[in-house]
Amino acid sequence: MDFSDTIFACSSGFGKAGIAIIRVSGSKSLEVLDIVSGIKNPKARQVRFAEIRHSVSKEVIDKGIVIYFSGPESYTGEDVVEFQVHGGRSVLNEVLESLSLIEGLRVAEAGEFSRRAVLNGKMDLTSAEGVIDLINADTKEQRRQAYRQLSGSLCKLYEDWRSRIVKILAYIEAYIDFPEEDIPASEILRLDNDVKLLIKEQQEHLEDNHRGEVLKNGFKIAIIGVPNAGKSSLLNRLVKRDVAIVSKKAGTTRDVIEAYLDIGGYPVIFSDTAGLRSSEDEIEAEGIKRALLRAQDSDLILGIFDGEEYPFLDSQTLSLLRPGDLSIVNKSDLIRCKIKDDVLAVSALTGFGIDLLLERISLIVSERLSLRDSPALTSLRHREAISKSISYLQRSLDAQQLDLRAEDIRMAARHIGSITGTIGVEEVLDVIFKDFCIGK
Numbered sequence: 419m420d421f422s423d424t425i426f427a428c429s430s431g432f433g434k435a436g437i438a439i440i441r442v443s444g445s446k447s448l449e450v451l452d453i454v455s456g457i458k459n460p461k462a463r464q465v466r467f468a469e470i471r472h473s474v475s476k477e478v479i480d481k482g483i484v485i486y487f488s489g490p491e492s493y494t495g496e497d498v499v500e501f502q503v504h505g506g507r508s509v510l511n512e513v514l515e516s517l518s519l520i521e522g523l524r525v526a527e528a529g530e531f532s533r534r535a536v537l538n539g540k541m542d543l544t545s546a547e548g549v550i551d552l553i554n555a556d557t558k559e560q561r562r563q564a565y566r567q568l569s570g571s572l573c574k575l576y577e578d579w580r581s582r583i584v585k586i587l588a589y590i591e592a593y594i595d596f597p598e599e600d601i602p603a604s605e606i607l608r609l610d611n612d613v614k615l616l617i618k619e620q621q622e623h624l625e626d627n628h629r630g631e632v633l634k635n636g637f638k639i640a641i642i643g644v645p646n647a648g649k650s651s652l653l654n655r656l657v658k659r660d661v662a663i664v665s666k667k668a669g670t671t672r673d674v675i676e677a678y679l680d681i682g683g684y685p686v687i688f689s690d691t692a693g694l695r696s697s698e699d700e701i702e703a704e705g706i707k708r709a710l711l712r713a714q715d716s717d718l719i720l721g722i723f724d725g726e727e728y729p730f731l732d733s734q735t736l737s738l739l740r741p742g743d744l745s746i747v748n749k750s751d752l753i754r755c756k757i758k759d760d761v762l763a764v765s766a767l768t769g770f771g772i773d774l775l776l777e778r779i780s781l782i783v784s785e786r787l788s789l790r791d792s793p794a795l796t797s798l799r800h801r802e803a804i805s806k807s808i809s810y811l812q813r814s815l816d817a818q819q820l821d822l823r824a825e826d827i828r829m830a831a832r833h834i835g836s837i838t839g840t841i842g843v844e845e846v847l848d849v850i851f852k853d854f855c856i857g858k
């Protein structure tokens with residue numbers, strides 16, 4: 419990737435729309451503005467209305483709004499020009515083709531605008547990841563988390579850690595040339611305590627039950643139970659769509675069927691699974707295997723029992739439930755005896771109890787995922803770096819010699835720094851920006 423090129427892309431979505439935004443970034447931006455819209459010496463950040471012409475044929479393609487941002491006061495930190503044209507396919511195709519015919523211009527790669535922004539110091543890596551998360555956010559709470567990250571909440575936390583680690587390092591390095599006995603014991607104790615506090619804070623950040631990651635990727639709920647208990651009927655009822663096949667024949671569902679629901683601003687992914695029983699049928703047995711795996715991998719299990727058999731509860735289903743999972747007796751319309759309050763009675767057929775079930779789920783999900791004062795960890799990349807930092811900080815406490823201690827602390831600083839991009843940007847850039855879309 420050559421960062422001296424001037425790049426362009428459609429930054430709004432493709433397909434018919436009222437308006438489309440085409441962004442150009444790089445040293446040739448002003449030249450492009452002149453060629454395409456005849457504007458010379460534009461004032462930065464001023465909206466101009468202009469005809470948009472083809473760079474070669476000079477035919478007017480459309481008219482629209484043109485804005486020039488002069489670097490470094492732009493998204494990428496470079497000179498940027500934005501064209502707001504009508505969002506028709508032909509308009510877009512022709513504007514993009516026209517740009518591609520200007521020498522020195524090329525189509526931006528996925529995430530290249532944001533990548534340039536990071537390289538030019540306009541934002542740190544966690545903020546850039548916040549941009550991807552904001553684009554991918556489907557629900558209100560996902561958006562809130564992403565926006566917080568984009569606005570620098572994680573950057574602030576990690577940079578604070580890093581500067582504290584660097585400070586400790588500076589003290590130790592100052593002492594390295596001292597004879598051992600001249601260092602006051604109280605000073606060593608103070609530094610050790612600072613390191614221990616950092617370890618504690620980083621551990622607490624890691625041990626948050628994957629709150630931020632689950633909010634980002636969706637809270638997973640597995641629906642499990644014996645064949646014919648009404649799992650698929652319940653899924654259809656919960657998501658108000660006919661996603662899974664329902665039949666009175668036992669063993670209908672084989673593949674895991676996923677359906678997505680926004681519950682109170684939280685993303686929830688339901689998985690309907692094959693009914694649990696011992697089966698000779700190869701395909702059904704594979705389905706049951708997948709059901710068990712899905713149950714293991716879920717954040718919450720809904721154990722579904724058949725109301726026709728109540729108070730009998732299937733033991734295999736019971737054995738899969740973990741503390742906090744829900745026991746649900748379906749077909750409440752067929753239940754003849756009194757229902758105990760350790761189970762929730764619902765009827766996928768009549769709708770009885772469904773609102774209550776959704777309320778219970780909503781409570782569990784919000785309890786688990788709601789935003790707290792301190793920002794949550796949102797990616798495996800951060801988790802790995804922090805784990806490494808913790809182990810180096812821990813090792814530094816055991817180091818006998820000051821220079822070894824300094825080396826461990828330096829490594830911890832480096833790992834924390836790699837999260838925001840303060841150190842070691844290059845190697846992590848490719849990993850992060852592959853998730854971006856073109857135009858951002």
Ligand SMILES: Nc1nc2c(ncn2[C@@H]2O[C@H](COP(=O)(O)OP(=O)(O)OP(=O)(O)O)[C@@H](O)[C@H]2O)c(=O)[nH]1
Binds near residue numbers: 648667749752
């Ligand atoms: N009376 C009554 N029947 C129900 C209720 N829910 C589901 N059923 C019926 O029970 C039968 C089985 O429903 P499914 O939703 O296919 O059951 P399942 O648990 O997905 O079954 P498998 O996919 O075979 O494991 C169907 O005939 C449904 O119409 C209910 O609340 N009350």
Ligand SMILES: [Mg+2]
Binds near residue numbers: 650651662693
């Ligand atoms: Mg089913």
